[in-house]
Amino acid sequence: MPKSLIKLAQEGTDEARRRLFAQVSELVIANLDERTDRELAIFSEVIIKLYSVGSPRDRARLAHKLASQVNTPPELARKIAEDDVNVAMPLLAQSPALTQEDLIDFVERLSNSHLQVIARRTDLSPEVSDAIAEKGDRPVHRILAGNREIKLSRETMLSFVKYATEDVVLREDLCLRSDLSPAVCRALLPLVDDETKKRLRSIIEGSLSRDQLDQIARLKVLRREFGDALNNPDMTLLWREAERAEITVNELMILLLQDGRFNHAIELLSARGRTAQTALKDAVFNGKKDLVLRTAEKAGLDTPTFALFAKVRCDHLKIPATQGSEWTATYKKFLDSTAQTKQSRCGDFQANRREKKPRPTGDRPGRVAAM
Structure with missing residues (x-):
């Protein structure tokens, strides 16, 4: 020393x-x-x-x-x-030196301010989260319900449903979780609006995957955090702000389409897909599918986002929804075909590199040999 x-x-x-x-x-x-x-x-x-x-x-x-x-x-x-x-x-x-037993001990002895911090940890076992739910106050419950990195027990979920009858924030956070059981969904149904009821019924019927639920939660957070910036009518400025906020083109397209901003969605698609806006609008409104597919692929739209775009197009133009389904199926095949083509080209390039033989020393160009 x-x-x-x-x-x-x-x-x-x-x-x-x-x-x-x-x-x-x-x-x-x-x-x-x-x-x-x-x-x-x-x-x-x-x-x-x-x-x-x-x-x-x-x-x-x-x-x-x-x-x-x-x-x-x-x-x-x-x-x-x-x-x-x-x-x-x-x-x-976040300390990895603290065990789950340590955390349970802290929950029993420390203040609700400490519990608010613990409730944000991503490594909480169901036993720890149960203890937090039992001991914590309203802010702690909200944080725990909003922690989608952990799994909550059925008992904690159902206890939160009771609190959610008088706590709108807790109710919203709870409804956005991807680990909701059918029993918890049924308990929440009388407390929520029609849109949320539809989503909860989809979970009960097993038609929403975890990825879809996570995306719903992510979009809700983005809408809350991005706030008034989302209302910007200038798509160039809006995309610039979205990039700063680490919002992907798929997420921004979905937000625009959900808000009924179909023309703005077309503008964003033309910019990200490097297609003239007038040409793309003509293709969208007059059913010139090939240009729309190529632009969407260049912009990096995934199939679910394109499916929503195709559906909104049908609603906007008041044409049969079956056309949206046909466009989506064609787009999926187009993406698969494009991916295979790129992979094939990459394979051919590598093969050509392997087949290329070194030039013999004596075969140098005459100009070099003459030097």
Whole structure:
């Protein structure tokens, strides 16, 4: 141990102990990955003994640095997790050093502010989430219901349904989960609007996949977070904002189509598919399918998004919905054919590279040989 630390330890004053805590913490943080388990255990013991005199700033810095470290000594991780929530938050939210048993213990003993942080963890077991649901208050329930990275037990789901009768936010978060059981869906039906009822009935009937449910939840979050920016009538500016928000072209197309902005969807498609807007509009409105398919493929539309576009087109033009289904089936075949063609070209290119023989030394061009 450096002499400066030994000197501080020998002083024995509160100020010296505070400085000792800060310097030992900094020493650990600076070379954390290089420390042996034995060294970490010794430093951990010193830090725990000095913890009560450490300043909030130094404790928070230590918590932040140790938050994602796998080799954080468990005793130190637990000590920090029990600190004021403003200090403990980063470590409590993600530390792999905390076990599920640790988390259950914290749920039983710590404040609802701590529980709000724990409820956001992506590694919660059903046992931990059950404990959080039982102990937590309304904000904790909302966070837990909105955590779609974990699986909630049937009992917790049904208890949330009861709370959801008087809590609209909880109800919305609960309805967007992809692990809803048919029993939970049936319990929610009397509480929700017609659109949500339709979705819940689809889950009951097994017609919505997890990916579809996740997309519904994602679009709802995007609509809430993107807010008024979505109303921009300039598709160039809107796409620029969407890219900054990490919204894909498929997601933005769906949002526009859901809002009935069919002409704006065509504008976006023409820009992303590098097709003249007038030509694409003519193709869409006059049934020139080939140009629409090529543009959609260039824009990167997946089949479900194109299917929605084709359906909205039928509604907009007041033509039979069967034409939308035909366009979608043709588009799927077009994508498959395009993918096969690209793969074949790639294979031919690789084959040509392998077959190409090196030129003999004596066959150099005359100009070079003459030099």
